[in-house]
Amino acid sequence: MPTPPVEQPMAESDVQTADTAHTARSHRCAASRTAPRYRDIDQLAAGDELMRDLVERGKRLIDRGIPVLILGETGTGKEYLSRALHDYSARRQAAWVAVNCASIPESLAESELFGYCKGAFSGALPGGMKGKVQQADGGTLFLDEIGDMPFALQTRLLRVLSEREVIPLGAMRPVSVDLQLICATHQDLKTLIGEGRFREDLYYRVAGGVLRLPALRERADRRRLVMQMIADELGEAADENVIAPAALQRLLAYPWPGNLRQMHAVIRYSCAVMNGGRIELRDLPEELMQFQAVPLAQVHPIGRTAQIRPFASRAEGDATSVVLTGDPYRDERSRVIAALNGSRWNISAASRQLGMCRASLYRKLRQLDIPHVRDQAMPAYAVA
Ligand SMILES: Nc1ncnc2c1ncn2[C@@H]1O[C@H](COP(=O)(O)OP(=O)(O)OP(=O)(O)O)[C@@H](O)[C@H]1O
Structure with missing residues (x-):
């Protein structure tokens, strides 16, 4: 008998469905007057040859319903890519359901992922609850930080993936599910397998096709990304007059350990503090000034x-x-x-x-x- 989850409210950020993610985003967008528009799959490649190749491979994998594993350092855009692949896919009308495996408390993970039936345990919602796997039926399940999934849960996930059905806690019968799986991690799963922390058989299930996102410092289109992000922040097309050559030079030279996330934050900051319609060197945040x-x-x-x-x-x-x-x-x-x-x-x-x-x-x-x-x-x- 599976352990009933400890009664405890789920943090809003622990499990994100497409709806909650959209709501969170629209709040952020309402707060600023700009909205990042990087959802379109072809926009993600900007002007980088490696990225274009990766996006094309991603599309082909999604067209064939092959599970995709997205690798990359933190902030390289793994979640963005997952959403864009879903929006491109034939499943775009159905839900994109994201689960951050690193932040679900282990005690809740099973019921959150697989759901439970009415009366499955004391404290359960009276009508039972659909798990994230079932919510993604017909659509896409995005398992972020899959490398952090507890081992016991990996076994259950493997079963769901191989049988294409899920058994909610307390249910007598399995429920079939049909979904596109996209997983992401910044960890080296092969190392985790070697350390006995990740199931090798699950690896082969989730890694039907591997897309490795390049770090920002490896991308040849940094200049274009900077200009794209400035244009997004200003809400209008931007040419290079909007940034002083010294500031642009610094942005191109910086190694971006936080990748796109950091660049986006820097551009947002600089656009907010610039005076006179042009980003000067002094408008860059401290870490870039001190670089x-x-x-x-x-x-x-x-x-x-x-x-x-x-x-x-x-x-x-x-x-x-x-x-x-x-x-x-x-x-x-x-x-x-x-x-x-x-x-x-x-x-x-x-x-x-x-x-x-x-x-x-x-x-x-x-x-x-x-x-x-x-x-x-x-x-x-x-x-x-
Ligand atoms: N193509 C892009 N253009 C502009 N900004 C982007 C792009 N991709 C990602 N970003 C920015 O980087 C942030 C992080 O992106 P995302 O969550 O997809 O990265 P991640 O690789 O999943 O990060 P983590 O490994 O930390 O979960 C986004 O919130 C956004 O601000």
Whole structure:
């Protein structure tokens, strides 16, 4: 007999349905005079080749009803992508039901997800309650932070996914459900599997197709995103006169650890405080004002964790002074950075030196987490 959930009001933010999410959003929009309009799937790609490819793959997966797993650092737009995929899908008329697996109290998780029947336990709502899985019937169930789902619940979810039916607490018979599943996490599920914290069989159920959202610092369309967000905030089309070159430069150079969420907050702030119709450097929030630009020649490859670390190093342009560490990722990164420094960040020259085409070098920069502002000869900072 399943444990009845402890009677306790559900925090509004613990489980979000499409309706509550819409309401919350409309309140926010009413508070400001602007509304982010990033719901359309094709808008999400902005001008980034990787994103366009990812969106196209997402559409094909959704067209075939394949469960999608969205990976990406926090704030990269996993929830936005999930909503956009639902809105694009044939199920768009039905509900998009979001559940944040990290924030449902374990004691409530089972009844919230799978529901319960009348009289299932003392304190239950008199008429019973439809769980989120059933609410998503015909539509899309978005399980955010799936990596945080309690292990016992994973077993029950696996059953729902394989049998396509759910048994609410206290029910005698299963109820069939037909839904598109989209899950998201910032965690490495393979590592969680290795640690025995995530079921491998569930992984293969939820990861029919994996879409890995790039970090903002890896995206080539940051300039366009900035302009899009400013236009959204101002509620009108914006050209580059709306931002001082130094401020734009700083926005392009900043490594954005909080990704799109942080950029959106920064743009919102700057648009609110700017005076005279143009965002100046002084209108940027403190973290951007204090951001110290570090010449790229001072980059020391220390792995994939994004950190800005100024330190003295070899002379700029010395393409031959690569210190090998034996770590293939770090060594390749050093080699590419040395070639870039040697060519003063001229992509054509560096790609010739490395014996690859320009497109391959751009790909390599993304793979190796080397920030680069496209078509700008020498970016002013480095993420080591
Ligand atoms: N395409 C976009 N354009 C503009 N802003 C965006 C876009 N995508 C996301 N954002 C901004 O970033 C915020 C976070 O987006 P979202 O919740 O989709 O990210 P997430 O990856 O799911 O984050 P987390 O991992 O923290 O749950 C949004 O509320 C919005 O402000």
